[in-house]
Amino acid sequence: xxxxxxTWWLMPxxxxxxxxxxxxxLGSFVVWRRMAFFGDTLAHGALLGITFGVLTDLDPxxxxxxxxxxxxxxxxxxxxxxxxxxxxxxxxVSHGTLAIGLVALSLADGIRVDxxxxxxxxxxxxxxxxxxxxxxxxxxxxxxxxxFWNSLLAVTVSPELARIEGRPVMxxxxxxxxxxxxxxxLAMKVVGILLxxxxxxxxxxxxxxxxxGPRQMAAIASVVGIMSVLFGMWASFRWDTPAGxxxxxxxxxxxxxxxxxxxxx
Amino acid sequence: MNEQPILRANNLSLxxxxxxxxxxxxxxxxxxxxxxxxxxxxxxxxxxxxVLLGLVRPDAGKVIRSRQLRIGYMPQHLPLDQRMPLxxxxxxxxxxxxxxxxxxxxxxxxxxxxxxxxxxxxxxxGEWQRVLLARAxxxxxxxxxxxxxxxxxxxQGQLELYQLIPQLRDELGxxxxxxxxxxxxxxxxxxxxxxxxxxxxxxxxxxxxSADPAYLELFGRRLDDGIAYYxxxxxxxxxxxxxxxxxxxxxxxxxx
Numbered sequence: 001x002x003x004x005x006x007t008w009w010l011m012p013x014x015x016x017x018x019x020x021x022x023x024x025x026l027g028s029f030v031v032w033r034r035m036a037f038f039g040d041t042l043a044h045g046a047l048l049g050i051t052f053g054v055l056t057d058l059d060p061x062x063x064x065x066x067x068x069x070x071x072x073x074x075x076x077x078x079x080x081x082x083x084x085x086x087x088x089x090x091x092x093v094s095h096g097t098l099a100i101g102l103v104a105l106s107l108a109d110g111i112r113v114d115x116x117x118x119x120x121x122x123x124x125x126x127x128x129x130x131x132x133x134x135x136x137x138x139x140x141x142x143x144x145x146x147x148f149w150n151s152l153l154a155v156t157v158s159p160e161l162a163r164i165e166g167r168p169v170m171x172x173x174x175x176x177x178x179x180x181x182x183x184x185x186l187a188m189k190v191v192g193i194l195l196x197x198x199x200x201x202x203x204x205x206x207x208x209x210x211x212x213g214p215r216q217m218a219a220i221a222s223v224v225g226i227m228s229v230l231f232g233m234w235a236s237f238r239w240d241t242p243a244g245x246x247x248x249x250x251x252x253x254x255x256x257x258x259x260x261x262x263x264x265x
Numbered sequence: 266m267n268e269q270p271i272l273r274a275n276n277l278s279l280x281x282x283x284x285x286x287x288x289x290x291x292x293x294x295x296x297x298x299x300x301x302x303x304x305x306x307x308x309x310x311x312x313x314x315x316v317l318l319g320l321v322r323p324d325a326g327k328v329i330r331s332r333q334l335r336i337g338y339m340p341q342h343l344p345l346d347q348r349m350p351l352x353x354x355x356x357x358x359x360x361x362x363x364x365x366x367x368x369x370x371x372x373x374x375x376x377x378x379x380x381x382x383x384x385x386x387x388x389x390x391g392e393w394q395r396v397l398l399a400r401a402x403x404x405x406x407x408x409x410x411x412x413x414x415x416x417x418x419x420x421q422g423q424l425e426l427y428q429l430i431p432q433l434r435d436e437l438g439x440x441x442x443x444x445x446x447x448x449x450x451x452x453x454x455x456x457x458x459x460x461x462x463x464x465x466x467x468x469x470x471x472x473x474x475s476a477d478p479a480y481l482e483l484f485g486r487r488l489d490d491g492i493a494y495y496x497x498x499x500x501x502x503x504x505x506x507x508x509x510x511x512x513x514x515x516x517x518x519x520x521x
Contacts, residue, residue, distance in 0.1 A: 032349045154359040157345065164318055164338045165361040165404060204348075211350050 009237070011131050012123040012190075016229035016247065018134040019190050019199070022141040022183055024222025027200035028207070028214070029176055032156050036201050037087065038075065038177075041094035042184045043196040045071040047101030049185065050118060054108050061133050064185040071097070072181035076174065098193075121192035121244030123233070130189055137182050144175060145218075152176060153214055191244035202251035203228065206258040224254050270295050271334055271408055271440055277316055277326035279309075286312050287323065288464040294408065299434060299441040301451045301471070304461035305483055310444045311341070313461065314412055317442070337406030337439075339397045341413045345385055353380045353388075353396050360403040371399040375429075391418045394426075406437065412444045427454040448475055448484065 030039055049067020053060040078089055105113050117125060145152065155162045155172045163169045187196045207220035232247030274292040278285070286309045294300055302310050315321040317328055318338060345351065357368045372378045375395045380388065388396065394414065401409060411430070415423040431454055434441050445451045448458060448471065458474040460466040466479035474480050 032346050034346070150359060154361070157349070157351070157356070157359055158340075158343055160320060160340065161338060161343075161400070162361075163320060164336055167361060208348050208350065213350055213352065213355055217350055 008124070009233075011128060012126045012243070013229075013233060015126045015131050015134050016123065016190055016233060016243075017226055018131070018138045019183070019187050020203070020225030020229045021222050022138040023187070023199050023225050024203055024207075024220075025145045025218035026141060026176075026180055026183055027202075027225075028204040028218040028221050029152065029156060030180065030200050031204045031208075032214075035180075036197055037090050037094070039180060039184060039197045039200050041075060041090050041097075042068055042072055042181050043188070043193045044094045044098035045101075046185050046188055047118060047193060048097050048104070050113070051101055051104040051108065054105070054113060061130065061186070064188065065133075065182055068181040068185035069178055072177045076177055117192075118188060119192050119194050120242055121188070121190050121195065123190055123236075123243035126189050130186070134186050137186055141179050141183060144179065148172065148175070149215070191247060195244055195248045198248045198251065199225065199228075202248070202255050206251070206255040209258040209261050224251065228254060268296050269331065271331045272317065273329045274317060275327045275329065277313070277323045277328070279312060279316065279321070279323045279325075285463060287316065290326070290461075290465055292317075292459065292465075294440050294442060296407070296440055297434060297438060299431065299443070299454060299456045301443045301445055301448070301455040301458045302461055303445050303448050303451075303458060303484075304466075306446065308462045310446075310461055311412065314410060314442070314444055318410065331407075334408060335404050335406050336408045336410060337401030337404040338410045339394075339401040339412060339414060341416060341444075343393075343397060347386060351385050352382050353377075353385055354382060356385050356396065357400055357403060360400050363403045367403055367405075368399075371402050374402075375399050390416075391422045394418055398426075402433065402437070406439050409433065409437070409439050409441045410444075411441065413446070414443065415445075427451060430454050448480070 030036055046064055046068045048071070049064040050060065052058070052067050053063025056063065058066075075090070075093065078093075102115075105115065114122065114125075116122075151162075151167055151172055152175075154165075154167060155169050159169050162172075184196050184200075187199060191199050203221040203224040204217060206224045207217045211217035211220050228247050228251035232250040233243055235241060235250070236243040236246040270293040272292075272294040274290055277287050277290040277292075279287040290313060292300075292313075302313065304310050312321065316323050318336060319328065319330075353372075354368060357363060357372075358365075369378075369381075372381055375398060377392065377395050377399065380392055380396065385393070385396070394416070398411070398414070401411070414430075415426055418426065430441055430443070433439075443451055443455065448460075451458075452471045452475065455471055457469065458471045459468040460474055460477070460480045460483065462483055466483065467474055467477040469477070
């Protein structure tokens with residue numbers, strides 16, 4: 001009885017916290033590289049991954065990660081192309097894939113998919129399997145980001161200088177984008193397709209005012225993310241609000257609080 | 266100079282859409298040589314630099330660099346995202362294989378030690394330029410490439426920077442490729458000038474090029490403006506000499 005009680009909130013909580021930890025540094029890179037829209041596109045396209053999973057009977061999480069990663073690979077040249085044209089093209093891919101995903105899901109005969117759960121997150125449906133996935137992805141993300149921190153930062157500050165100095169710019173870009181795709185795919189259950197970018201962008205934006213260096217900003221972003229998950233989930237249980245949006249609302253409030261802090265400084 | 270050039274460009278051509286940006290460009294950079302690329306806006310200076318650096322592929326032609334050539338590049342602009350908190354020290358430490366000691370050495374050499382812990386977002390144009398130069402020097406370059414190194418720097422700062430460049434060449438034993446739009450600024454600091462306008466209009470010693478008809482055709486009107494900045498002020502005689510050359514169109518090598 002007590003065991004069962006513990007389990008139902010423990011798995012969602014652990015999942016949320018793991019996500020918050022890896023979203024801190026990843027989200028910081030998203031903010032520095034102005035890739036917010038790119039993250040959105042990955043999230044929207046991930047719905048196609050779900051359809052793919054439903055149709056092929058693959059493990060849904062695996063299908064999501066594979067779908068998201070392939071979309072990231074297709075979009076990689078776009079990210080490197082000129083920002084202006086990439087913007088329009090990303091918009092087309094982003095909303096196009098979302099729409100195709102929705103249409104395809106409705107056509108998949110006899111299969112009932114909890115669409116709301118994918119769009120806005122379904123934290124309570126998270127099971128041990130999801131947590132293992134998130135544990136793996138967080139471990140990989142943190143290890144790679146820490147190992148390649150200087151290179152990733154150098155490429156972010158100036159791809160040109162990094163290339164002239166002989167850094168493997170292409171590989172570093174690829175690594176960051178695949179990590180992002182994996183995280184976005186796994187974040188879907190937690191906050192939902194429509195709010196994933198928020199979880200990537202808001203914590204670093206809030207951390208910006210409080211940090212003196214990039215390392216610090218990434219770390220504080222993780223802390224802000226953890227606080228958002230803790231408080232958002234508490235609020236969700238307390239007032240019976242949806243968990244994903246509650247987490248995002250908390251993150252936004254923390255961002256607004258950080259603005260007043262900046263003014264004081 | 267009989268040494269092997271550290272960088273050779275053979276017949277570089279590049280077309281953007283309809284426009285021929287680079288047309289059959291040949292160029293050699295010898296060790297310890299200071300070369301200046303000049304030309305009007307849109308003449309292909311920056312594009313040529315990017316091709317030489319390996320950032321842009323030419324449509325035709327080849328860039329041959331000596332093995333493992335270390336290049337230090339000081340870009341004209343380096344926009345930084347405001348949302349990344351970064352101080353000068355952290356920025357410089359991003360240079361590949363840089364050490365704490367090397368960062369301190371170049372900060373001191375360029376007289377910007379006081380900026381070490383300042384945010385890169387709070388620097389003036391001249392200060393940022395020096396930080397970028399420090400970053401290029403941290404590579405311990407065999408070839409130092411400076412794209413419009415004095416942009417946004419006041420006159421005093423420009424003179425200092427141009428005095429610094431030959432000194433840096435001697436300290437590091439590196440070659441220098443400078444990009445400039447004004448020959449008179451760089452005249453005293455450079456060994457060879459290449460005047461570019463899609464193709465190489467003329468090249469040679471700065472005194473030679475400044476009198477070359479192809480150069481004068483491109484820069485004729487700006488010549489008088491330039492004199493005010495020139496380190497060694499022209500006397501009247503010299504000035505006349507310049508003007509007389511403007512009308513006579515022979516006597517200097519000119520490949521078109």
